[in-house]
Amino acid sequence: QKEVEQNSGPLSVPEGAIASLNCTYSDRGSQSFFWYRQYSGKSPELIMFIYSNGDKEDGRFTAQLNKASQYVSLLIRDSQPSDSATYLCAVKEGTYKYIFGTGTRLKVLA
Amino acid sequence: EAQVTQNPRYLITVTGKKLTVTCSQNMNHEYMSWYRQDPGLGLRQIYYSMNVEVTDKGDVPEGYKVSRKEKRNFPLILESPSPNQTSLYFCASTPKGGSDHEQFFGPGTRLTVL
Numbered sequence: 419q420k421e422v423e424q425n426s427g428p429l430s431v432p433e434g435a436i437a438s439l440n441c442t443y444s445d446r447g448s449q450s451f452f453w454y455r456q457y458s459g460k461s462p463e464l465i466m467f468i469y470s471n472g473d474k475e476d477g478r479f480t481a482q483l484n485k486a487s488q489y490v491s492l493l494i495r496d497s498q499p500s501d502s503a504t505y506l507c508a509v510k511e512g513t514y515k516y517i518f519g520t521g522t523r524l525k526v527l528a
Numbered sequence: 529e530a531q532v533t534q535n536p537r538y539l540i541t542v543t544g545k546k547l548t549v550t551c552s553q554n555m556n557h558e559y560m561s562w563y564r565q566d567p568g569l570g571l572r573q574i575y576y577s578m579n580v581e582v583t584d585k586g587d588v589p590e591g592y593k594v595s596r597k598e599k600r601n602f603p604l605i606l607e608s609p610s611p612n613q614t615s616l617y618f619c620a621s622t623p624k625g626g627s628d629h630e631q632f633f634g635p636g637t638r639l640t641v642l
Binding site: 426459460461462463464467506508513514515516517518519520521 | 569570622
């Protein structure tokens with residue numbers, strides 16, 4: 419069974435700090451990786467996707483992928499209380515099959 | 529407004545009483561999918577559909593059926609619900625081609641089976 423693992427948290431960071439969220443995956447052949455944000459009681463919304471090794475930046479968010487280590491991370495710079503949510507890591511398998519991690523709950527303290 | 533809609537949003541039912549959760553999208557997306565979300569287990573894919581009349585099992589298909597007779601609709605059917613199907617359910621759709629990475633999720637259906 420292919421797996422995606424995340425620390426459930428909560429990860430607490432002070433406002434303005436960098437939040438670092440991590441995810442590991444078991445299938446070495448995985449090619450596409452996604453980060454979703456989910457507020458309590460709401461549906462997931464896509465923050466970023468990454469396909470290539472290295473960093474990808476979008477505003478305050480940076481996704482990092484290391485395929486050799488089977489590791490993908492999300493950095494949130496200048497964290498705000500509104501960033502408090504659960505962050506889901508997902509890996510795409512094949513054409514249209516996704517495996518999600520259990521999510522990391524982030525709390526940004528004002 | 530481009531969206532994925534689900535109905536009902538909340539449902540309490542009893543064991544064995546057949547139910548259908550509807551999902552509809554107005555974005556002409558080819559791909560649609562159903563997930564369930566449970567505490568500590570995350571989002572798990574139940575079924576997905578590549579196009580009209582084309583469906584396939586995800587990771588947890590037992591106890592569920594789906595159909596895709598029209599492109600916009602992808603209902604989830606529980607023929608004989610059991611308490612272990614109490615969960616939060618999400619439908620999602622994705623366009624084929626260049627944006628195939630972005631899944632658009634519906635608002636969720638909270639199901640309780642007594």
